[in-house]
Structures are given as structure tokens and as C-alpha cells.
Amino acid sequence: MNRTAHAASATAPNPSTGVEADASAPSSSTATAARRRRWPLVAGATAVALVATGAVAYGSAKKTVELDVDGEITTVSTFAGSVEGLLAEEGVRVTDKDLVAPAVDAALSNGADVVVRYGREVTVQTDGQQSDVWLTALDADEALDTLADRGTDVRLVASRSGADGRAALPLRLDADGPVNVVVDGQVLTAPDGSIGVNAILDQQGIVLGEHDRVSVARDEAADPAVSLVVQRVAVAEVPTVTPIPFETVTEQDANRYADLAPVVKQEGVEGASTKVERVTTVDGVEESRELVSDAVTAEPVTKILVQGTKERPAPTPAPKATTAAPQASSSSSSSSAAAAPAAPSTVGGDVWAALAKCESGGNPATNTGNGYYGLYQFSASTWRAMGGSGLPSEASAAEQTQRAQALQARSGWGQWPACSKKLGLR
Numbered sequence: 001m002n003r004t005a006h007a008a009s010a011t012a013p014n015p016s017t018g019v020e021a022d023a024s025a026p027s028s029s030t031a032t033a034a035r036r037r038r039w040p041l042v043a044g045a046t047a048v049a050l051v052a053t054g055a056v057a058y059g060s061a062k063k064t065v066e067l068d069v070d071g072e073i074t075t076v077s078t079f080a081g082s083v084e085g086l087l088a089e090e091g092v093r094v095t096d097k098d099l100v101a102p103a104v105d106a107a108l109s110n111g112a113d114v115v116v117r118y119g120r121e122v123t124v125q126t127d128g129q130q131s132d133v134w135l136t137a138l139d140a141d142e143a144l145d146t147l148a149d150r151g152t153d154v155r156l157v158a159s160r161s162g163a164d165g166r167a168a169l170p171l172r173l174d175a176d177g178p179v180n181v182v183v184d185g186q187v188l189t190a191p192d193g194s195i196g197v198n199a200i201l202d203q204q205g206i207v208l209g210e211h212d213r214v215s216v217a218r219d220e221a222a223d224p225a226v227s228l229v230v231q232r233v234a235v236a237e238v239p240t241v242t243p244i245p246f247e248t249v250t251e252q253d254a255n256r257y258a259d260l261a262p263v264v265k266q267e268g269v270e271g272a273s274t275k276v277e278r279v280t281t282v283d284g285v286e287e288s289r290e291l292v293s294d295a296v297t298a299e300p301v302t303k304i305l306v307q308g309t310k311e312r313p314a315p316t317p318a319p320k321a322t323t324a325a326p327q328a329s330s331s332s333s334s335s336s337a338a339a340a341p342a343a344p345s346t347v348g349g350d351v352w353a354a355l356a357k358c359e360s361g362g363n364p365a366t367n368t369g370n371g372y373y374g375l376y377q378f379s380a381s382t383w384r385a386m387g388g389s390g391l392p393s394e395a396s397a398a399e400q401t402q403r404a405q406a407l408q409a410r411s412g413w414g415q416w417p418a419c420s421k422k423l424g425l426r
Contacts, residue, residue, distance in 0.1 A: 063110040067092075070118055071138050071175055082108050092116055099136040120170040123159065125215065126151040139172040139194070141226045144218035155229070158197055158214035167197045167214040174226050181206070183230040193226060200228060211235050213282070234281045237292055244271035246300040256308025259396055268303025271296060312395075315402035351425065352401050358419035364397040376404040376416065 067076050069092055080086040084104040087094065094100055097119030102112070117136040124133045124147060137143035140156055147154050158167040173179045174193030181188040181204050190200045197214060201207075208214065211233035218225050246268035274297040278290040353362070356375040360366040364375045372379055374392035378400070383392045386403040413420035420426065 271300030
């Protein structure tokens with residue numbers, strides 16, 4: 001962008017030092033249209049003209065020269081005899097980081113062009129690696145053109161260190177032309193590259209996030225060649241949870257019969273180990289992962305089983321068969337035999353198996369939920385009355401049969417009315 005030169009009464013601030021020229025300096029300037037003059041040089045190398053010391057020199061003849069201070073060109077009338085004298089008159093202060101051509105100690109002649117380029121420290125990213133460099137380029141376009149042979153991907157990085165989080169670059173992007181703005185998958189065009197990074201972002205309605213990155217790249221084959229690149233950066237802490245299996249232990253209980261199945265005293269619960277990583281994505285693509293923490297966040301709970309160790313007592317022997325009644329007379333015996341058939345044996349044989357099959361399907365652990373348990377469907381009260389402990393369904397089949405036989409001997413088959421009738425027992 002063309003910029004109007006300053007008049008004799010105007011001040012000329014040095015963007016490197018912040019010092020302004022004294023408006024009362026003994027010089028006269030004629031404003032001219034600014035034109036672009038590129039000096040693609042890097043301060044700190046042989047391209048830098050150092051400031052000479054010594055007294056300000058004045059010549060006897062009046063001269064008219066053009067003074068170009070960072071692209072601001074003025075036509076100046078002066079009696080100064082050297083470049084140093086001219087700069088002193090115009091209030092232009094330079095340091096060893098700046099470029100002055102001709103050198104400050106050079107004699108000043110009528111019609112001369114004097115160029116000043118202030119040095120600026122910028123962050124240069126070359127193939128992903130960053131370094132700070134002093135440049136005396138007029139704008140980012142010129143700086144990147146100068147640095148192009150450093151690597152495949154060379155760009156200037158805008159700082160986000162300010163309290164307001166705004167992007168800062170100490171160079172204009174393009175002194176007199178448009179630039180591209182690459183953001184969110186789009187390529188926009190900013191018509192004036194000289195207005196500064198933040199002004200361009202505001203003009204295009206682009207709001208930067210906390211971690212977003214701003215850089216300036218150059219593509220000689222593109223038009224415009226310079227692009228302001230905004231990369232959307234997201235940083236999130238991502239947890240990964242890995243289960244920790246629980247252990248199982250068995251406790252012994254001397255008061256519980258050994259032939260009973262183990263019971264669960266405490267249910268087991270899995271633990272958890274959590275790893276947290278800080279994941280950085282750039283424009284939706286993961287760039288890096290950083291381990292934040294890795295620790296056990298929940299201890300596992302041990303499963304506890306209880307196994308009995310108590311031996312069961314030997315079953316009570318089955319009662320002996322009742323002694324047969326005295327032999328009746330042949331006539332009465334004959335009459336009794338004709339009156340009723342003989343009853344099945346009350347103990348032993350397959351009778352108890354048949355009774356158990358009828359009552360419980362032959363399952364000693366049956367618990368139907370109706371208050372009756374085991375092979376022979378004892379009630380809890382009857383079981384205890386027969387000397388049993390716990391529930392009948394928890395006892396062995398042998399103990400259940402033993403106590404059923406004792407009950408039958410004491411009270412008869414009527415304890416199982418339905419099944420004894422079905423099986424013809426009485």
C-alpha cells in the first residue's frame with residue numbers, strides 16, 4: 001500500500017526504538033509519493049550497516065536528497081555533509097540492528113538516495129523448528145523471500161504472548177498488495193496486507209481461540225504470494241481407563257459342614273487404573289500426546305468365599321422291623337388275609353427313593369419357597385424337631401433320609417399324605 005511521506009513539521013517515529021524526531025531540527029522536507037524500495041537483507045550478517053560514531057558533518061552547499069525510512073519516502077533539503085548528519089537533522093535514530101545505505105559515515109551528495117531499514121526480531125519456523133532472527137526486511141513478503149533457501153517450509157510465527165491474546169508480528173505482511181487468509185478450510189483475500197495481522201483478522205471476522213496459531217507463509221507460484229495462516233488448535237486431557245481384576249480368597253468356617261457348597265461372604269469388584277494424556281490436535285489432526293498422569297483410581301475389592309470344615313455326624317441307624325404279631329388261628333388268619341393286602345416295607349429298599357422322587361423330584365437342595373425343603377419336603381419346624389440344624393435343603397441326602405425314616409417310624413406315612421397314598425404306603 002502506498003503511504004504519504006511526512007512533511008518537515010511531522011515527527012518520524014522509529015518502530016525499533018520508539019524515539020521521534022525533533023520537529024525543530026534545522027532541515028526542510030518536501031513530501032513526495034511513497035514508493036516501494038526493497039532491501040532483502042538480514043540484520044546481524046554482512047548486510048547490516050553499522051552506525052558510525054563522530055560529530056555530525058555539515059556541508060557548505062545545500063542539497064536535495066530522498067530519504068526512505070522503512071518505506072516512508074520524503075524529499076529533503078539539507079546542508080548536511082554526511083548521511084549521519086542528515087539522519088541527525090531528521091531525528092532518525094538507528095542502532096546496530098538497523099540497515100543504513102549508504103553507510104552513516106558516507107559523504108552526502110546532491111540527489112542521493114538514503115535508505116533506512118529498522119531491524120526487527122521475528123520468530124522463524126523452518127521445517128517445524130523455531131528460532132529468533134533479526135531482519136531488516138520491509139515486510140513479511142520480502143523477509144520470507146530472503147529466507148526461502150533455509151528449508152522446505154519456512155514461515156514467520158506471530159506471537160500470542162500479550163495479555164489480550166492478540167497475534168503480534170513486528171512486520172507488515174505486504175507493504176503494497178493483498179494477502180491470502182487461510183482459515184477453517186477456506187482461502188480468503190485481504191485486499192491490504194499493510195494494515196497488520198490483527199486488523200486483517202478483524203476485517204475477515206476471524207476470532208482466535210486460546211491455543212490457535214497464526215503464521216505467515218509465502219508461495220512464489222501463488223497470487224497473492226503471501227498467506228496469513230490460522231491453525232485451529234485444541235488441547236484436551238483424554239483419560240484411558242484399564243480395569244484391574246479382583247482376587248478371590250476362601251475363608252474356612254469350622255461351624256459349617258464341609259460337604260456344603262461354598263457361600264459368598266463378599267462380592268468381588270474390579271478396580272481401575274486411569275491414564276490421562278494431554279492431546280493436541282491441529283485443524284482436527286492429532287499432533288502430539290503428553291502423559292499427564294497414570295495411577296490406580298479405584299482399588300479392586302476381593303471376593304471372599306466361605307467353605308465349611310465341620311464333619312457331619314454318622315446317620316442314625318434305621319429302626320428295626322416291628323416283631324410280627326402271634327399267629328392267629330387258621331380261620332381268623334384266613335379271614336384277615338382276605339380282608340386286607342400286605343403293606344409294603346416301611347424302611348429300606350426303593351421306597352425312600354420313590355418317596356423323594358414324588359416329593360422333590362429327587363433333588364436334596366430343593367427350596368420351593370413355600371416353607372418346605374429338601375428331598376422329603378420337611379418344614380423347618382419339623383426338621384428341628386427331628387434334631388436337624390439349619391435348613392433341610394442344606395443337609396446331605398443321607399442325613400435327610402435318616403431323619404425322614406425317624407419321622408416315619410414315629411408318626412407314620414401320614415407325614416407325606418399325597419405321595420404315600422400315590423405310592424400305596426400306609
